Amino acid sequence: MKEIRWHGRGGQGGFTVSRLLGIAAAIFEGKHALAFPAFGPERRGAPVLAFTKISDEKIRDRSEIQSCDYVVVMDETLINAGITSRVKPSCTFVVNTTDAARYKELDGFKVVAVDATSLALEVLKRPITNTAMYGALVAASGFVSLESALKSIEHEMKPSLVGPNQEIVRRVYELVKSQAL
Amino acid sequence: MSKKREFISGDEAVAIGVKLSRPHVIAAYPITPQTITVERLSEMVERGELNAEYMHVESEHSAISAAMGASAVGARTFTASSSQGLLYMTEGLHYASGGRFPVVMMNANRSVALPWSIYGDQRDSLSLLDSGWIQVYVEDAQEALDMMIQAFRIAEHPDVLTPMMVNLDGFILTHTYEIVEIPEQSQVDAFLPPFQTPNKMCFNNPKNMGFSSQPNDNTEFKYQQNLAVLNAVKVLEQADTDFATMFGRKYNGMVDEYQSADAEVLLVTLGSVTGTVRDVVDEMRAEGHKVGVIKIRYMRPFPEEQLQSLTAKAKAIGVLEKDISFGYEGTVYTNVNSALAKVGNTVPKLNFVGGLGGRDISKADIRNMFLKLQRVAAGEAYKTVDFFNLNVETNE
Numbered sequence: 342m343k344e345i346r347w348h349g350r351g352g353q354g355g356f357t358v359s360r361l362l363g364i365a366a367a368i369f370e371g372k373h374a375l376a377f378p379a380f381g382p383e384r385r386g387a388p389v390l391a392f393t394k395i396s397d398e399k400i401r402d403r404s405e406i407q408s409c410d411y412v413v414v415m416d417e418t419l420i421n422a423g424i425t426s427r428v429k430p431s432c433t434f435v436v437n438t439t440d441a442a443r444y445k446e447l448d449g450f451k452v453v454a455v456d457a458t459s460l461a462l463e464v465l466k467r468p469i470t471n472t473a474m475y476g477a478l479v480a481a482s483g484f485v486s487l488e489s490a491l492k493s494i495e496h497e498m499k500p501s502l503v504g505p506n507q508e509i510v511r512r513v514y515e516l517v518k519s520q521a522l
Numbered sequence: 523m524s525k526k527r528e529f530i531s532g533d534e535a536v537a538i539g540v541k542l543s544r545p546h547v548i549a550a551y552p553i554t555p556q557t558i559t560v561e562r563l564s565e566m567v568e569r570g571e572l573n574a575e576y577m578h579v580e581s582e583h584s585a586i587s588a589a590m591g592a593s594a595v596g597a598r599t600f601t602a603s604s605s606q607g608l609l610y611m612t613e614g615l616h617y618a619s620g621g622r623f624p625v626v627m628m629n630a631n632r633s634v635a636l637p638w639s640i641y642g643d644q645r646d647s648l649s650l651l652d653s654g655w656i657q658v659y660v661e662d663a664q665e666a667l668d669m670m671i672q673a674f675r676i677a678e679h680p681d682v683l684t685p686m687m688v689n690l691d692g693f694i695l696t697h698t699y700e701i702v703e704i705p706e707q708s709q710v711d712a713f714l715p716p717f718q719t720p721n722k723m724c725f726n727n728p729k730n731m732g733f734s735s736q737p738n739d740n741t742e743f744k745y746q747q748n749l750a751v752l753n754a755v756k757v758l759e760q761a762d763t764d765f766a767t768m769f770g771r772k773y774n775g776m777v778d779e780y781q782s783a784d785a786e787v788l789l790v791t792l793g794s795v796t797g798t799v800r801d802v803v804d805e806m807r808a809e810g811h812k813v814g815v816i817k818i819r820y821m822r823p824f825p826e827e828q829l830q831s832l833t834a835k836a837k838a839i840g841v842l843e844k845d846i847s848f849g850y851e852g853t854v855y856t857n858v859n860s861a862l863a864k865v866g867n868t869v870p871k872l873n874f875v876g877g878l879g880g881r882d883i884s885k886a887d888i889r890n891m892f893l894k895l896q897r898v899a900a901g902e903a904y905k906t907v908d909f910f911n912l913n914v915e916t917n918e
Binding site: 360363364367368373374375376377378380381382400401402403404405407 | 527528529555640641642691693694695697698699700701794795796797798800801880882883884885
């Protein structure tokens, strides 16, 4: 089972993107997935967590995620000492930052750094970074294909938002893939 | 024909299950974590996808009162609640069961105040076992959807005519998104006949409803009410069988079990934690431990005979529940223990109490329960009630 934890602030779309990944895996790749927020009240601007579990088998385990394969940080001000807890030793962090040099690593964990905010401002004219981080995660992890990720956006989002968000996912995906080479 | 699958939450699955059941009247008051269910249903009515009367009521007490009134004229009726809202309905819950109004309710299991908590446990519905409602507990969103459809058929059956509560764990099920197969409307229509009440409020054939009783006849009413809930056993088992034939999914009626046949120690569970226990059973079986799980689906009627036979070979039994009846033990434990005492099953029986107010129950917690049951089976002393994962030191 693959486990992903999403860190964002209320209003940035962290829970939406946890579902997009679940839709890509479950609807478009025939796998099983669970997507859920950190349970509780929803407050704009407050730190929020969301989770996605992906597996080839039916997912019966409903307990909290204890050992993440990937952690996606949509807002780097959320990085604190606790962020590397409950992760696998092989965990990769995907971080939204304008200063990639700052995150060569994170407490010894591998980091994929992308400037999601600038891209979101360019394409969406708003600092909503969830789909940019989605593209980065998909490129870095390979948990679902780019095609499935694009389809999940079409499946879930309002028609007016589909095009721009697919563009963001595609561009970040290609950027991260090219960095990996 | 390919089957329709959607990636939805437990709350949304309930709403779809209710919609497919074609209720005439929905009367509900929103409360976390049930809110999304009633929002979706009101949207379906607004868009004209669901031809039902959606009654905006000012409280849960009014919701159940309106639901009873609608049921009295022969309408298929749905309500939904949780926690404090469910408790605010309590007077009406007894009224509905005593009046034999087969209202179907979704309850999102949530802690009850004080301390105030919006998170999940099962103390709300378990405190209402004596309200005369049939109670079923589900494990995932698919079962939640499927049980809404079955619930109308069971509750409205002429041998039963008793309201039914479908319980799903707050947040763990209500707010988790997963893949759910959506049944075809035509198949649901074939499975679920229209509601035809023999006790219709009708000008052409007036009857006394909501009546008083005297000491000389009250017991007879209560006797019949008890009989009706017992009658539900056959009806719900038939519904389960017919549902499997029509839709290909079987839930095994009163109880489900996993790896229980040769298990030396058993956990008895209720609700969504069962899935996590199934995973731990697989992991421990791979290491050679003979462990198993019995999932109670129905708390009322209670699966007395099933529990008696399924636990007959175990050397120690644990009841894992998100509930405590203060000053005694968990209510599920009390019920299980009573059933097993009747057949002289005297093996050690422990009551693992936890998951209260939304606390996570991890695989490690469950493994520790199985290991403890093994030690107790081998002769280690034990206390019946075990509050696992306490964050405070105790003198015990």
